Amino acid sequence: MSKFLRQIGFEIKNILMSKFILIAGILVLLISVAAPVIGALSKTGRQDNYYPEPVPYYDSAAYGYGVKMPIDIYPGGSGPITVDGIVIGEMNPFYWNLSTLLQSKKAIEQGNTVFTHPESANIALDLLDAQIAFFMHYVKAGITDYNDYRIQLQWEGGNKLIDKFIYEHSGTDPAVLFEAVQQGGFPLDQDGFNKKYIDITSEQRLFALEAADEYLAKFYDAVDNGNFPAYIDLAIEQQRGFIKNNEDQIAMLQKNIIDNPEQEQYLNEQIESLKKQNESIEKNQIPMLMYRLEKNIVPGLRIWQNTAIADIEEAQNWLIYNVIYTEEQFNEPQNQSLKQQYGSYARYLAEMNAQKNEYVNNELIARKCLDTEKPDMKYVPDGARSQAVQFLSYSVFVALFGVLLGGWIIASEFQSGTIRLLLIRPKTRSKILMAKFFAALIICLLIYAAGCCVNLIANGIFFGFPDYSYPNFTVNGDVSFFASYAPAFLACSVTVIFAFSAAFMLSVLTKNIAVSIIIPVVCFIGCTIVMTYLAFSRLMEWIAYTPIPYVSLYSFYLPHSTSASYNYVPVFELMKRGMPLSAEYGIMILLVLSAACAVVSILAFRKKDITN
Amino acid sequence: MELLKLENLVKIIRRKKILDGISLTVNSGEIVGFLGPNGAGKTTTIKMIMGLFTITSGRITVCGYDVATDFENAMRNVGGIIENPDLYKRMTGRQNLEYYASMYDNIRKSSIDEVVNLVKMSQRINDKVKSYSLGMRQRIGVAQALLHTPRLLVLDEPTNGLDPIGIKELRDLLKYLSKNAGVGVFISSHLLSEMELICDRIYIIDNGRMIGEKTINQTEDNGIYRYTFNTDDDEKTLEYFKSLDANCGRENGGITLVMKRERIPEIINALVSKGIGIYAVNQAQRTLEQDFISMTTGTKGQIR
Numbered sequence: 001m002s003k004f005l006r007q008i009g010f011e012i013k014n015i016l017m018s019k020f021i022l023i024a025g026i027l028v029l030l031i032s033v034a035a036p037v038i039g040a041l042s043k044t045g046r047q048d049n050y051y052p053e054p055v056p057y058y059d060s061a062a063y064g065y066g067v068k069m070p071i072d073i074y075p076g077g078s079g080p081i082t083v084d085g086i087v088i089g090e091m092n093p094f095y096w097n098l099s100t101l102l103q104s105k106k107a108i109e110q111g112n113t114v115f116t117h118p119e120s121a122n123i124a125l126d127l128l129d130a131q132i133a134f135f136m137h138y139v140k141a142g143i144t145d146y147n148d149y150r151i152q153l154q155w156e157g158g159n160k161l162i163d164k165f166i167y168e169h170s171g172t173d174p175a176v177l178f179e180a181v182q183q184g185g186f187p188l189d190q191d192g193f194n195k196k197y198i199d200i201t202s203e204q205r206l207f208a209l210e211a212a213d214e215y216l217a218k219f220y221d222a223v224d225n226g227n228f229p230a231y232i233d234l235a236i237e238q239q240r241g242f243i244k245n246n247e248d249q250i251a252m253l254q255k256n257i258i259d260n261p262e263q264e265q266y267l268n269e270q271i272e273s274l275k276k277q278n279e280s281i282e283k284n285q286i287p288m289l290m291y292r293l294e295k296n297i298v299p300g301l302r303i304w305q306n307t308a309i310a311d312i313e314e315a316q317n318w319l320i321y322n323v324i325y326t327e328e329q330f331n332e333p334q335n336q337s338l339k340q341q342y343g344s345y346a347r348y349l350a351e352m353n354a355q356k357n358e359y360v361n362n363e364l365i366a367r368k369c370l371d372t373e374k375p376d377m378k379y380v381p382d383g384a385r386s387q388a389v390q391f392l393s394y395s396v397f398v399a400l401f402g403v404l405l406g407g408w409i410i411a412s413e414f415q416s417g418t419i420r421l422l423l424i425r426p427k428t429r430s431k432i433l434m435a436k437f438f439a440a441l442i443i444c445l446l447i448y449a450a451g452c453c454v455n456l457i458a459n460g461i462f463f464g465f466p467d468y469s470y471p472n473f474t475v476n477g478d479v480s481f482f483a484s485y486a487p488a489f490l491a492c493s494v495t496v497i498f499a500f501s502a503a504f505m506l507s508v509l510t511k512n513i514a515v516s517i518i519i520p521v522v523c524f525i526g527c528t529i530v531m532t533y534l535a536f537s538r539l540m541e542w543i544a545y546t547p548i549p550y551v552s553l554y555s556f557y558l559p560h561s562t563s564a565s566y567n568y569v570p571v572f573e574l575m576k577r578g579m580p581l582s583a584e585y586g587i588m589i590l591l592v593l594s595a596a597c598a599v600v601s602i603l604a605f606r607k608k609d610i611t612n
Numbered sequence: 613m614e615l616l617k618l619e620n621l622v623k624i625i626r627r628k629k630i631l632d633g634i635s636l637t638v639n640s641g642e643i644v645g646f647l648g649p650n651g652a653g654k655t656t657t658i659k660m661i662m663g664l665f666t667i668t669s670g671r672i673t674v675c676g677y678d679v680a681t682d683f684e685n686a687m688r689n690v691g692g693i694i695e696n697p698d699l700y701k702r703m704t705g706r707q708n709l710e711y712y713a714s715m716y717d718n719i720r721k722s723s724i725d726e727v728v729n730l731v732k733m734s735q736r737i738n739d740k741v742k743s744y745s746l747g748m749r750q751r752i753g754v755a756q757a758l759l760h761t762p763r764l765l766v767l768d769e770p771t772n773g774l775d776p777i778g779i780k781e782l783r784d785l786l787k788y789l790s791k792n793a794g795v796g797v798f799i800s801s802h803l804l805s806e807m808e809l810i811c812d813r814i815y816i817i818d819n820g821r822m823i824g825e826k827t828i829n830q831t832e833d834n835g836i837y838r839y840t841f842n843t844d845d846d847e848k849t850l851e852y853f854k855s856l857d858a859n860c861g862r863e864n865g866g867i868t869l870v871m872k873r874e875r876i877p878e879i880i881n882a883l884v885s886k887g888i889g890i891y892a893v894n895q896a897q898r899t900l901e902q903d904f905i906s907m908t909t910g911t912k913g914q915i916r
Contacts, residue, residue, distance in 0.1 A: 010714045017702050417698030421756060424662045424694070425715040426687035432715075609625070610664040 004435065007427070011439035021405060025447055028401045032451035035391055036458040043382050083132060086139060093146050094135045097154075101132050104183055115179060123172065123180035127165055131184055134161050137223045147300040150223050150231060156238050157219045162186065164212040166197045167205055174198050232293040239281050239289070246274045276320055284316040295370060304379035308366040315363035324352045365473045376473045377481070378559045383467035384459040385481050391455045392554035395448060395492035399499035399551075400521065402444040406503030407516030409440050410605075414511035420610055433605050437504060437598060444496050452489055488557035491583060494590045495553045499524070501594035508601040527551045531570055544579050547593060550586030557583070613640050614673075615689075615764040615796035616661070621670035623656055623820075630656050632820040634670070638796045640763065643786060645811035645828075646800035647904060653820045654800040655695070658768045661798075662692045675763055688716065691762040693770050697753030701742040705733060705752050708741060709759060716760045723759065730785065731755045746773035754782065765789070767799045771806060783810050804904060816904065837873060837895050842866040844889040852886065866892075 015021055080089045081099050088095055105128045107113045108121055115121050134157065143150060162184060169177055178186075178193050188196065200208070215234065222231040250271050257267050288309065292298075297305045330338060330345045342348040369376050377385040410433075413419040422432060460468065471478035499520060506516035527548045534540060543549060549571060560569040575581050616638040623631040631653045638644045648654050659665040661672055663683055672679040677686035699708045706724070713719040728737050731751040741749065750773045757765060765786070771779045787810065789795040801807055807814060808828060816824040840863065843849045849867045853860035859870035869879070876893060883890060 007714065010711055014700070014703075014711060017700075017707070019702065416701070417696075418700055420664060420694050421697055421699065421712065421753075423664055424687060424690075424692050425712065426684040427715050428683055607666060609666060610659070 004431065007431070007435040008439045008442070011435050012443060015405070015409065015439060015443060018408075021408065024401055024404055025443065028397050029447055029451055029454070031394060031397055032391070032455040033458055035394070035455060036387060036462045039382075039387055040462040083136060083139070086136075088139060092139065092144060093148075093151055094138050097135050098132060098139075101128050101135070104128055105132075108183065113183070117173070117176040117179055119173075120176050120180040123169065123177065124183040127162070127181060127184045130161060130165055131158070134158065137220060141223050141226075143223070145300070149299040149301075150226075153219055153222060153231065153234055156234070156241075157216065159187075160212045160215045160219070163197075164209065164216065167209040167212065170197075170205060228296065228298060229293060232289050235289050236286055239285050243278050243281055246278050250274050280316070280320045284313070284320070288313065291370075297370075304375040305370060307379050308369050308375070311362045311366040315359035315366075318359050319356070322352075322356075324349070324356075361475050364475055368473050368478070374470045376470070380467060380470075382463060383470075384456075384463040384465065385467050385470070385472075385485075386559065387459045387463055388452075388456055388485060389488065389557060389559060391452070391459075392488055392492045392557055393552075394451055394455065395495045395554050396552060398444060398448040398451065399496045399524075401447065402441075402496050402500030403503040403517055403520045403524075405440045405444060406500040407507050407520070408513050409436055410504065410507040410601075411511050411513040411516050414610075415513060423610060429606050430602050433508070433602055434598075437601070440504070441497065441500055444500050445493060448493055448496050488554075491557065491587055492554045494587050494594075495551060498547070498551070498590040498594050501597035505597040505601045508605050524551055536574070541579060544581050547586070547589055549574075549581055550583075550590055553583065553586055553590070556581075556586070614638075615640050615675055616766075616798055617671075617673040618657070618661070619671045619673075621657065621660065621672065622668045623653070623660060623665065624668045630820055631660075631668075634817065634820070634822055636815050636822065636825075638764065638798050640794040640796045641790050642813065643790050643797040643799065643811050645807045645814035646798060646817065647804070647807065647814055648800075648817035652817045654817060655768055657817070658692070658694065658766055658798075658800055661766050662690070662694060663687065664694065688760065689762050690764040690766055691757030691760065692766040692768075693753045693757050694768050696746075696772060697749060697756065699741045699749060699752060702740065704740050705737045705744070705748075705755075708752065709756060712756050713759055719760060723761075727755045727758050730758065732781070747775060747778055750774055751778070754785075763795060765795060765797045767797065769801055770799065771801065771803060779806065786810060838868050838870045839876065840866040840868050840892075840894045841879075841883070842891040842894075843883065844891070845887075848886060848888055849883060852883065852888075866894075 078099070080087050081095070081102060082088070083098060083102070088098060104113075105125060108124055108128075113121075113124075115124075135154070138151070138154070141150075162181060165184075166177060166181060174194065174197075177197075178190060181193075186193070215237070218227075218230040218234050221227040222234065253267050253271050253274075257264050260267075292309070295305070297303070297309065299306060299309075325335065325338075325348075327345045329335065330348060338348060342351065365376055369379065375383075377383065377389065380386055413422060423429060425432070427435075468481055471480055472484045502523075503516050503520045506519055507513070510516055528551075530540075530543065531549055531552070555569055555571050558569050560572045571581055614637055616636075618634055618636050621631050621634040622629065634653070634657055636644070636646075646654055646657070656665060660667055661674070661679065663679060663686075667680055672686075674686040675689040677689070679686045699705070700711070703711070706728070709724050709727070713724060725734075728734050731754050733748065733751050733755065736744065736748060741752070744752070750770070754770065757767070771782060774782060783806070786797050786799075790797050799807070799810065811828050814826045814828060815822060816826070838859075841849055842865070846862070846867055850860065850862060853867060853869050861868050871879070880890060880893065
């Protein structure tokens, strides 16, 4: 045995003296340093894509509470405006609000707006001034980021401002008042106006005025001083308002059923939908606001906690709103497209359950992270852990180097004729062949291991070592990062082993360097193409039993989720669709095939006549 | 003792019989030659001895070890040069030798130095092989065959690429090894003149079959040799020799007569008295070339 090891040592030395192989190996090794450097340089660019809700949003009353609608940001404008001596540029979130208000004011002052009641003009101007002052709170607070969490308060705040204005002008003629407030974007019609502001007792008026004042006080506290608890109070109040509105609507719909019984089913569906919304607000939205208060997690900031919360919210939404049909419903004609997509009810059910499990898990993990204040790897894509795991794809480069080395090592001996002086020694052909096999394999695996080590250190340097101390959260418990990294590291080495063995076998069989390198590379590209494009067809189930999905074994160890599009990994998508892919099977089949390649090599080599 | 023994060696490649029952032996202290026209099967035979070709049937024994069943022990005792030795160009001559040395047991560093001195490569031994001339590579080829002090040397065209000095050095080395160290040498070559100078025995092969075995340097110390007379009247000379009832004939551009050395002056006198002018009297041996050509064309030898 020690003789064999000594032989391997000499073979290693023999291989390393080839400049061609040496340079290729060093280049591959350098990738482990290049990757973190490139990653660090492109970090800021990526962050813009990563964080959720890059577009500002508001809870839309029109589409159902809990549905985020984007604020349209119109390009262009007629130049910066000045209010109270402050210049407001076009990129300010409130540029459009303020410039519209200023224009309305100008139109009235210049007499371009015609009023039926001339007194309305002054009242309108007062309202516009009040509204301008309202938005100026934002400007003076220095809020320029569309994602600032306080921006969404403007909708209800603006309503309350109008309320306050109208209640304070209760002595004015309602008709005059009504016309005046039209200038400020008033939402109700004459009837609604009367009902809310005119046909009420003075006690009700006082009560409502107090409520408006109270709201505005909190509003200004939140906006001017950044008082987060005040914001949370208002947000919760807003949600309760939604609940009340929904309940009113439910009542109205139920009355409609009595009047229009033929529409019962349709109306009932609407009632169900509203009930779900309320359930969601009660169970999810309001508690989340309170949790944010407790942990002081300000929304809109680019921090991992907000991503975790986004995961929780997405899971909660799916779990409440997503309907899993029964078999009967699945087979109904209106669900034909589902049948086309999934093929059978069993598969549909399996996939729905798989999705459900994933969401439940995501929520669990997100909560664990928030509670322990340690982010899981998936929330820190620019953290050392994430980069280290992504770097497992390095195994593909080392595998290509393995193909190069494997294809070269035997075929070059044939092509240069040195094989003849080699085989006349007192060593059986099997021993000579296996010494070369293991020598080359050891070199490949060393390059792989060294590369990963260098990468781990470089990641720490560029992305911070503390990230390594956070655990990986799983549903069953937390594992230290290295405990979860080690198996992935070992598994990906199998890719290298397999690629090398296949090329080595071809090298022995064909005695041609070029062919032995090109065939494995072409096969690898073919497998990648199949997995990226063709595997999604229903007819390709059988490839789960071939090595095709497993040549890029690293993809089984990438962090993946359905909620964030940047973490889309094809193999997991396929697994969700029922393809029986498993990393363990892949490892086993690749190792078995590698051993088979070695055996075939020995058998072919032993009986060869050396003719060149 | 018998260092190499081939018994009924048969080799079939793609249904063609390349070798058809070759048998030969090489003993220690012997230099045995292997001759044949192109395509006769010489290189095939040598490759089978060294394990580069498989044996279809028959047996090859090296120092008592069967090459097929006891390969490692057999190879320990034999060193070989097969055609042009291809060495690893990226390594130096020394590194190549160290690499091959690693496959034997216990070759000391000093052994490598000795062998390098022997082939007179000490000056360039540490240069990369890609800078070597053909002659230098051939010398390293000889060196790697001698590294492990084998008892048998098997050489296929070993003088390829060597200049005349190199050829002589190799010849002297082989003679020294065989006479003083008891090494057995088995050489195949086209250079008939060289073979004549080196070999004790020669096997001749054609079309995969052994067609002749010849002993060179027969010490005919019975004192009887064959002489060639170059005269100005060959007819009369032949007539006279025939009348002596002696072994004579017309060869080598003259008339040959087999007789004792002592009788030369007597014959010369007889011829002169008959009025025949004598140009030269030479001790004649059938050259190897004559034997070779007659044997191989005798078997309808076609160049393959």
